[in-house]
Amino acid sequence: MKWIGALLLISTTTWAGLEWSKKLDKRPKHIRQLINALQILEAEILYSQLPLKDAFKLMARQLPAPVCSFFNRLAMQLSKIDAELEVAWEDSVKELMLISSLGENDKEILLQFGRTLGQHDFTQQQKQIHLTITHLERELEDARDNQFKYSKMVKTLGFLAGLFIIILLF
């Protein structure tokens, strides 16, 4: 009985450590996807001049998993009759935070970008997109730094913490 409990405890803490390190590993990937999405959006706005709703639909088809459902949701909300872009954007960003590994900073950047979307002419909009991409690139560097530094450490620490607690309770 004692051994089963010990095994359960150690597997729990190890799993928690693995989950944490997975989150650290995925954040740069998700930020890169966002940057990609913004570049596509820029192209759609400047060259094909699609309305935002159709642009979002198109992007959802081109992008991989978490960001894809973000734009899908956005397109769906915008196709309602009394849809407002800012509200829909904020709502979708909240949803995106739940399913992706993005951090608080990324959320702020996205929200700020959402407030500028659809308010300006082409050149201003392009500038806003570039600004957001620059911000995201800075976050990307940060996220990559954290990944290098902590993702291995968190894994080992989870296991060691489990071992520590078991010895304490033994």
Next chain:
Amino acid sequence: MITDASILFQIAGIGIIVALIHTILKQMGKEEIAQFATLVGFIIVLVMVINGLSDLFQQIKSVFLFQG
């Protein structure tokens, strides 16, 4: 005469694991947290040792003062 040596092994195990945690945290550049972890391990061991010592003093008292 030591009847139960398990507490010794327990303390040794805590020492080893705390040392490992300290090394890993230090390698990753988190010196403060490493120091803190070591301090916590030390306090835990201290509490265990003090428990043992208080048992010892109770024994001595009961031997020399003829009361529990």
